[in-house]
Amino acid sequence: MAELSFPLPDLGEGLIEATVLEWLVEPGEQVERNQPLVEVETTKSAVELPSPQAGKVLRTYGVPGAKVSVGEPLIVFEVADDAAGIVGTVPRDEAPKRRVRLTAVPDED
Amino acid sequence: MPATTDPPALTAPELRELYRLMAATRALDTAAVAWQRQGAIPGFAPQLGQEAAQVGSGFVVDRRRDFAFPTYRELGVARAMGVDMVGYMATHKALWHGGLYDPAQSRFAPVQAVVAGSVLHAVGWAHGQTLAGHDGVALSYFGDGASSQGDVHEAMNFAGVLRAPVVFFVQNNGWAISVPTERQVAGGSVAARAAGYGIVSERVDGNDVVAVVEATRRAFAQARSGGGPVLIEAMTYRRGPHSTSDDPGRYRSLEDERRDAGTDPLERLAQQLLRTGAADQAFLEEARSAAAADAEQVRTKLAALGPRPGREMFEFVYQEPTGALKSQAAAWRVESEHV
Amino acid sequence: MSETTIAAPGRTGADPEPAAPRQLSMQQALNLALADILATDPAAVVLGEDVGTLGGVFRVTDGLQGRFGAARVFDTPLAESGILGMSVGLAMAGFHPLPEVQFDGFAYPAVNQIVCQIGRMNYRSRGTLPMPITLRVPSFGGIRAPEHHGESLEALFAHVPGLKVVSPSTPEEAYHLLRYAAARPDPVIFMEPKSRYWQKGEVSTGRRGADGDLGSRVARPGKHVTLIAWGAMVARCLQVAELAAEDGIEVEVLDLRWLKPLDAEGLAASVRRTRRAVVVHEAPLTSGLGAEVAALVTERCFDTLRAPVERVTGFDVPYPSGDLEDEYIPNIDRILFGIQRVLEYRRG
Numbered sequence: 138m139a140e141l142s143f144p145l146p147d148l149g150e151g152l153i154e155a156t157v158l159e160w161l162v163e164p165g166e167q168v169e170r171n172q173p174l175v176e177v178e179t180t181k182s183a184v185e186l187p188s189p190q191a192g193k194v195l196r197t198y199g200v201p202g203a204k205v206s207v208g209e210p211l212i213v214f215e216v217a218d219d220a221a222g223i224v225g226t227v228p229r230d231e232a233p234k235r236r237v238r239l240t241a242v243p244d245e246d
Numbered sequence: 247m248p249a250t251t252d253p254p255a256l257t258a259p260e261l262r263e264l265y266r267l268m269a270a271t272r273a274l275d276t277a278a279v280a281w282q283r284q285g286a287i288p289g290f291a292p293q294l295g296q297e298a299a300q301v302g303s304g305f306v307v308d309r310r311r312d313f314a315f316p317t318y319r320e321l322g323v324a325r326a327m328g329v330d331m332v333g334y335m336a337t338h339k340a341l342w343h344g345g346l347y348d349p350a351q352s353r354f355a356p357v358q359a360v361v362a363g364s365v366l367h368a369v370g371w372a373h374g375q376t377l378a379g380h381d382g383v384a385l386s387y388f389g390d391g392a393s394s395q396g397d398v399h400e401a402m403n404f405a406g407v408l409r410a411p412v413v414f415f416v417q418n419n420g421w422a423i424s425v426p427t428e429r430q431v432a433g434g435s436v437a438a439r440a441a442g443y444g445i446v447s448e449r450v451d452g453n454d455v456v457a458v459v460e461a462t463r464r465a466f467a468q469a470r471s472g473g474g475p476v477l478i479e480a481m482t483y484r485r486g487p488h489s490t491s492d493d494p495g496r497y498r499s500l501e502d503e504r505r506d507a508g509t510d511p512l513e514r515l516a517q518q519l520l521r522t523g524a525a526d527q528a529f530l531e532e533a534r535s536a537a538a539a540d541a542e543q544v545r546t547k548l549a550a551l552g553p554r555p556g557r558e559m560f561e562f563v564y565q566e567p568t569g570a571l572k573s574q575a576a577a578w579r580v581e582s583e584h585v
Numbered sequence: 586m587s588e589t590t591i592a593a594p595g596r597t598g599a600d601p602e603p604a605a606p607r608q609l610s611m612q613q614a615l616n617l618a619l620a621d622i623l624a625t626d627p628a629a630v631v632l633g634e635d636v637g638t639l640g641g642v643f644r645v646t647d648g649l650q651g652r653f654g655a656a657r658v659f660d661t662p663l664a665e666s667g668i669l670g671m672s673v674g675l676a677m678a679g680f681h682p683l684p685e686v687q688f689d690g691f692a693y694p695a696v697n698q699i700v701c702q703i704g705r706m707n708y709r710s711r712g713t714l715p716m717p718i719t720l721r722v723p724s725f726g727g728i729r730a731p732e733h734h735g736e737s738l739e740a741l742f743a744h745v746p747g748l749k750v751v752s753p754s755t756p757e758e759a760y761h762l763l764r765y766a767a768a769r770p771d772p773v774i775f776m777e778p779k780s781r782y783w784q785k786g787e788v789s790t791g792r793r794g795a796d797g798d799l800g801s802r803v804a805r806p807g808k809h810v811t812l813i814a815w816g817a818m819v820a821r822c823l824q825v826a827e828l829a830a831e832d833g834i835e836v837e838v839l840d841l842r843w844l845k846p847l848d849a850e851g852l853a854a855s856v857r858r859t860r861r862a863v864v865v866h867e868a869p870l871t872s873g874l875g876a877e878v879a880a881l882v883t884e885r886c887f888d889t890l891r892a893p894v895e896r897v898t899g900f901d902v903p904y905p906s907g908d909l910e911d912e913y914i915p916n917i918d919r920i921l922f923g924i925q926r927v928l929e930y931r932r933g
Contacts, residue, residue, distance in 0.1 A: 139644075224642070224688075225728030228780045233824040237921035239832040241928035243809045243861075244891075313677075344709035355677070356709045360701050366667055367702070370674020370682075377630065377656050378678070397697070400667035407662055562708045563747050565715050565770035568846035 138215050143189055145211045148179050154206045155179045157199040162212075166194050174212060177205075192216045256456055258524040264305060264455050265519060266533045268297040268512050271322040273537035274331060274544060278321075278338060281545065282490040287339045291319045295453075295485030298511035299417050301326045302458030303385065303480070306466055307353065311382040313371055315355045315364040320387055329354045331540075332547040341554055362388055362395035365414070369405045372412035372475075383469045384412040391422025393436045402477070406443035409474040413465045414440075416477065417452060419484035420506060424497040437479035445475050452480030453511040456518070483507040556583060600625050603791025612782040614756035615645045615721075618763040619683065621790070623653045626681055629767065631658040633668055633685030633721075642687055643723055643782055665695035672718050673702050681717045683767060689724045689776075690733025696741075703772045704747030716747075718772045719763070724752065725817050725867050726914055727780030729907030736904055737868035739815075742774045743845040743877070750844040752776040754804070754819035756786040762842065765798035776844075778817035800843065801851035807837035810861040810924050813852065813878055815841040818865045818915065825920045834924065844874055852878065853885035860886075861927040863895040865915050870898040892930030897923040 145155060155177040162174050171187040175197070178184075192214035199205045256264070271293070278290045293300060300322025307314055307327055316323055324334045324347075333347030337357045344356025358364040368386035375382040392398060393416065405412050416436045420427055428434065440447035446468065450461040458480055465476035485507050487494050494503075519525035560567070560575035567575075600621065609617065622629050631646055631653075637660040640647030650658040661668050665686055672682035686692045692699070699720070707715045726735030742750045749771055753759040759777070766773040804819055805826050812822040819840045826836035839855045841848065856862045862882050864875040879894035897915045905913050 224734055225730035225779070227783050228727050230784060233828060233917050235828050235917050235921060237918045237925065239829055239834050239921060239925055239928065241834075241925055243834070243928050342711065344711070346711075348713055349710050350677075350713045356706070356714070360697070363697075363702060366670025366698065367674040367677060369667075370671035370676075371678045372674070373671065374675045374678030374680055377675075377680070384674070397666055397670060400662070400664040401670070403662050403664070404667045404671055558711075562710075562712045564749075565707060565712065568749070570846050570849070 138217065140195060141190075141192065141214045141216045142210045143212050143214065144208050145177075145205045147207045148177070148184055149181045152179050152181065152207060154204045157201050157203050157205060158183060159201055160197055161185070162188075162194050162197070164194050164196055168192065168194060168214075186211075190214065190216070256459060258522075260459075261456070261515070261519060261522075261524045262529060262533075264301060264459070265512075265515050265525065265530070266536065267301045267305065267326050268322070268455065268515060269533045269537040270540050271297045271301055271325045272512055273534070273541040274325065274335075275321055277541040277545060278335065279486070279490060286545070286549065287335070289340075289490050290338045291489045292486040293319050293321050293484075295483050295507060295511065296417055296419055297322050298455035298458055298515070299415075299452035299480040299482045302455040303387075303415050303462045303478070305459055306462040307385055309353045311380065312385060312466075313353045313355070313368075313382060314385040314387070315368040315371070316358060316387050317361070317364070317389065317392070318357050318359050319389075320357075323387065324354055327352065327354050331544050332551070335544060335548050336551060339548055339551065341551060342558075346551075362392040362397045362401075365392070365395075365398050365401040366404070368412050368414075369401045369408070369410050372405070372410040372469075373408050375411055376408070381470050382411070383466050384410070386412055386414050388414070388416060389422065390416065390418040390420070390427045390430055390436060391425070393431060393439075394422075402440065402443040402445060402475075405475040406445050409472070411469040411472070412475045413462065413469055414445075414475065414477040415462070416479045417482055418479055419452075419482050421484050421488070421494075421498075423488040423492060424494075426498075435479065437477055440477040445477050446473075447477035447479065449479045449481060452482030453508055453514060455511060455515050482511075485510075600792065603789065606787045606789040608785045609756050609760075609788045610783050610785050611753070611756045611759045611777070612643055612645055614760040614786075614788045615763055615777065616647055616649070617788070617790070618760045618767075619646060619649055620652065622683070622764060622767045623649065623657060626767070628679060628681045629657070629683060630675060630680050631683045631685070632661050632672070632675075634661060634663050634687050636660060636685050641685060643777075643779065645721070645723075645777070645782075646685070665691050665693075666698050669695040669698035669703060669718075669720065672720075673698065673706060673716065676716050676718055677706075677714050681719075681767065683719050683721065685721045687723070688730070688734045689722050689736040689738055692720075692722055692736075692738060699742070699748070699774075700745050704745045707771070708747060715770045716772045717770050719766045719769070719775055720772070721763075721775045721777060723779040723782075724776035725778050725780065726904060726910055727778075727817055729910060732904075732906070735910070737866065737899070738774075739776060739844045739866075740868055740872060740874045740877075743847075743874060748772055748774055748845065750774045750776065751842060752778060752816040752844060753842065754778065754781070754814075754816060754840050756784070756788045758802075758840070758842065760788050760790070761793055761798055764792065765795070776816060780817045781820065784820070799848075801848040801855075802840045802842055803855065804838040804840040805836070807835035808859055809834050809836065810863060810927055811837045811839050811855045811859045812920070812924070813839045813841060813855075813862060813864040814866070815844060816867075818867060821915070821917065822865055822920065825917055825924070828917065828921065829924060834928065836924065841878075847874075847877065847881060849881045849885065852882055856882050856886045857889050860889050860891045862886075862890070863897060863920065863923040863927055865897045865920055865923075867899050867914050869901045870896060871901050873898055891932075892927040895923040895927050 304323035304326030336346035372384035
């Protein structure tokens with residue numbers, strides 16, 4: 138298994154930090170993509186951050202009331218080792234699909 | 247300027263040796279142009295006028311631990327480093343591209359025809375010294391024209407990042423075939439670029455062999471002691487054509503040459519020797535006649551080198567030749583071996 | 586050089602005791618191979634972009650810097666010509682460099698050094714400056730990556746005198762071929778099929794010897810037609826063979842492995858058995874390696890061939906974006922069509 142860190146994104150245009158209001162998940166919990174992770178407040182608004190991916194939560198950063206800077210780690214997931222590299226996706230080994238059938242009979246001379 | 251202390255001044259015997267080497271280089275270089283005119287070799291890239299830059303820098307190399315990476319115009323460096331000159335000239339006789347000297351044993355890489363091709367090799371070799379815990383220094387040669395190549399920038403950046411023990415020795419001879427330095431080097435100075443890579447550099451009068459030796463010694467001392475890379479830009483002048491098939495009359499006049507070439511580096515050293523009493527006229531004459539004899543001997547031995555056997559085409563492609571190559575060699579033997 | 590202690594030609598480290606075969610992904614198998622190379626060959630060094638702290642963009646060098654140190658596994662500035670040119674100098678200093686170019690398309694900036702220097706230094710120096718360089722290139726398509734991340738360069742490199750080219754198809758092949766390549770005194774372009782990095786397979790450590798590492802490999806025996814492939818296309822051809830069996834056609838799959846030198850005898854032996862050949866590759870058709878394969882088969886098997894050699898390949902287009910990737914890479918149906926054509930063919 139590998140660790141994958143999710144940093145706090147810039148939630149507005151040029152914001153530099155946000156305040157943690159409430160964590161909606163906790164370490165050890167298995168989360169799905171888009172599951173709400175945390176509620177944070179910026180100088181512009183309070184927003185709920187959806188999980189960027191599925192995985193097990195390893196660590197969270199920032200207790201309620203704490204400020205987290207944009208780009209700093211917010212949450213760390215445990216993900217399977219077969220996550221792709223820096224670009225691209227992991228191809229799935231799918232059951233082969235066909236439309237063509239072989240009809241020729243090879244001569245056996 | 248490098249932060250190391252200045253090396254001791256050149257001694258009289260060293261100055262005389264430099265004169266002998268420069269005279270030998272001049273004689274062989276001049277002879278090679280004549281050989282081409284006589285049909286003895288198909289082509290040559292003369293270094294006329296660059297004897298001080300080449301001999302002065304090559305003179306500093308310690309063959310027990312250093313390694314030089316030349317271009318195709320480094321006759322004086324080769325001569326100063328004691329490379330077998332018949333093997334060196336073999337490349338100009340079209341016998342073998344890299345020359346017939348042993349580059350590993352000579353500490354002088356094979357003649358390199360790709361402009362800027364070997365500059366990165368010097369950095370890699372130099373970093374290898376760091377990894378192995380050795381104190382060898384790589385000496386990389388390139389010119390004002392090659393300084394336009396991307397590989398030179400990559401090499402300087404890698405060397406700066408790795409603090410590799412490499413000395414970049416730039417011979418700015420004013421001309422890249424027909425294009426003058428002012429239309430080649432933006433900003434006018436290759437040495438100035440070194441600062442951008444965190445590399446110490448200095449510009450020297452490349453026609454003053456004493457200045458070249460001293461600058462190269464300072465650079466070697468810094469690189470050898472872990473001080474990182476150094477760049478030397480030796481300002482000199484290509485007094486001859488780019489090669490024996492070039493016609494400088496199409497892009498510069500004799501008047502330009504007289505004005506820009508400055509004092510002949512060989513003559514300059516001769517005057518200095520006489521002025522300081524390090525040598526007398528008899529020594530100069532003896533050195534010049536030894537140089538002429540030297541060139542004549544190279545010519546005799548080079549002429550004696552017959553054509554290379556065709557099988558050599560196949561022999562050095564791999565250490566472990568492929569089956570396909572072996573069968574091509576076998577077919578060649580049957581169908582067209584003529585030596 | 587002979588006095589370079591770290592680069593002594595002898596391999597002073599003992600090879601690890603062969604472990605029981607285990608299930609590894611190709612990425613893990615390559616990582617293990619690199620670790621075993623570094624452990625047994627004191628002259629081996631790994632260099633490239635992000636190969637150190639990060640462990641490579643595909644994690645093939647993961648953990649190697651921690652285990653072997655930042656001197657032997659090091660990050661370089663972002664310049665491919667620099668990486669390969671530097672490898673030449675390291676080889677001249679007695680090292681056995683294992684450079685990585687991050688993606689196939691980024692080998693192009695290094696072509697000058699690969700072709701004019703790495704491929705020629707042994708020749709130019711008359712054998713006195715060999716180039717024991719193994720260049721690892723994550724290769725071919727199939728992962729929906731950006732432009733320049735899905736190229737197939739085998740024909741380009743196979744055309745260059747002085748180079749050797751190899752591409753593994755399974756974790757087992759990846760481990761052994763990388764170890765074999767790294768022990769060679771000649772430069773080897775090692776093309777890793779990046780779409781297969783994560784597929785697992787059984788890997789035996791312990792060396793299998795040149796006989797096991799050289800030439801081609803029959804990945805599946807069959808008697809009616811030979812499918813010739815390498816890299817990621819081997820797995821696809823095995824799928825095709827399975828489907829063809831449902832139709833009563835027994836397909837032999839030949840994994841070429843070495844793209845230079847090509848195993849002409851292995852090719853001929855297979856096609857003499859099956860009398861029909863279809864070569865499959867991801868690279869564009871024109872002047873692709875399939876043409877060389879077809880020529881070798883025709884030269885050796887003209888009398889026994891029942892049909893012209895078929896080529897099922899990528900198209901003569903720039904490698905397309907991810908959405909069109911499946912249209913470009915030979916798919917199962919296109920390969921089946923190719924088989925159908927050689928089976929149907931009748932002379933005159």
